[in-house]
Amino acid sequence: MSIRIGILGYGNLGKGVEIAVNAAPDMELAAVFTRRDPSSVQKQTAGVPVVSAAEAAAWKDRIDVLILGGGSATDLPEQTPQFAGIFNVVDSFDTHARIPEHFANVDRAAKEAGTIGIISCGWDPGMFSLARAYANAILPDGKDYTFWGKGVSQGHSDAIRRIKGVKNARQYTIPVEAALEAVRSGSDPELTTRQKHTRECFVVLEDGADAAAVEKEIKEMPNYFSDYDTTVHFISEEELLRNHSALPHGGFVFRTGSTGAAKEHRHIIEYKLTLDSNPEFTASVLTACARAAWRLQQEGQSGCRTMLDLPPAYLSERSAEDLRKHLL
């Protein structure tokens, strides 16, 4: 029997979940829920109903896990606890500082309803968290490094778009190769913000805007750019759409540590992602976590979980026997 998946929110992430569910042999897409007018939503999968989010509760017995495609700023803090009261839910909440609070809210709602809520699934938080957790458990005496990119930062692109005179923009976060090599050398470097990443911006100006003033405003923007070496390119909107419409991303998690009676042995653990599509990869992680949510609830468990709590085998459609035989 297939696991019946619902999707709430049909943006980039929701569309990625649709692709991942269709690629999973043990799942079927049961419904897409939207806060927009359902008739305005163009789905990729034929025959799947698009339903108003307000009517979701009526689908309680037809959905095994609801995957939330909303954003961390305003959607998920409200939606994840709310829908955990009805369904098993999975989200990609990524505001690191607010995770404990979000966890507590989802845990309360899920325990009351007897459901499972898995929060903060994706790659950071998510796969990068797993890489950090395993590496810290194995090498307690060591040092962590996380690098992001090369990839598009939506937050930084948005920040540029808010500048007067800017029509459109795309910002790439780029790890500094020399910093990666310093970490890989095992020399435990102390790295400043500027030494770890550079920022490259492709900007389309409004007619008559002052390029020099825009460039200065970008480079001096606190938090976003002032601590980085930033390059600004002014290009046409046609070039931006042609060459910078994709959403690649990725990054690196390292832990370097020592063992030995005199700490004489160095070890380096490196986990690296190179992703053509940030939302589709994130959606693939969410979908694997939905499988785990369903299994945990079938066992009679309830409450909030993160990927750090999930037995890895629960993410796989393969049986534990099969994994042991062919993959261990």
Next chain:
Amino acid sequence: MSIRIGILGYGNLGKGVEIAVNAAPDMELAAVFTRRDPSSVQKQTAGVPVVSAAEAAAWKDRIDVLILGGGSATDLPEQTPQFAGIFNVVDSFDTHARIPEHFANVDRAAKEAGTIGIISCGWDPGMFSLARAYANAILPDGKDYTFWGKGVSQGHSDAIRRIKGVKNARQYTIPVEAALEAVRSGSDPELTTRQKHTRECFVVLEDGADAAAVEKEIKEMPNYFSDYDTTVHFISEEELLRNHSALPHGGFVFRTGSTGAAKEHRHIIEYKLTLDSNPEFTASVLTACARAAWRLQQEGQSGCRTMLDLPPAYLSERSAEDLRKHLL
């Protein structure tokens, strides 16, 4: 209260466990068990008793988890089920083809005794298995690659030592850089055995041995060398001991896969280990798994597990709250 660890077998792996337990804030080393004469064992940690393996059962209430340092060929198939009848146990059983049988034997013994047995902990099987399992669950449409090295293969070194005229030898397995780059390019290459790894041998001859004959016998040895490009260096025993006594190892696990309505987006997951000491790193993984074994039994669970079954947070000495707040 500390987790009380016992070690069975005081070779390279057992000594590595001793180091890892001493580095763990929540563990203490309670005893070392040996099949040798206990008075012949020189421990690094003062005050810890060395006990004959035959008397281990008397330690049932003084040991929370027994970590087995034995080999997969003859020690562990017998010892792990036997001691799972007394203690929670952790081993590094690495004969991939015999894992299902070993699992069944340990599972039976552990369920009968109400203990937990975690088998095949280390890096391959172990961390590499986890990398494969997660990546397969996330990217079901993809391709796996595992490379080993650069590192010392004990099995291949032993095979050379068995050749007539060879006094001592050390063999390094080396991944081919061009093959790694082909995988990282996302081109999904089909790679032969010869294209993935080379083998480099450092050989000390007996007096009067025929170097050309030894080199030919190494290079033509089926399974071990005949499918590889192999280099043989003849060196003095003094040079071998000076430059080739360490046990470095490591390797790479890749999964490359696609998502998208038309499979148009490529993703590359890479997990890489660079280890100065293969036995000490393996021992560090075993020690983290001992923590998980103890927690699972405290929950009332019993039976056999592998790392694929362990919630990652159970490997860490930090609380779930702490991990969520600082590391997720």
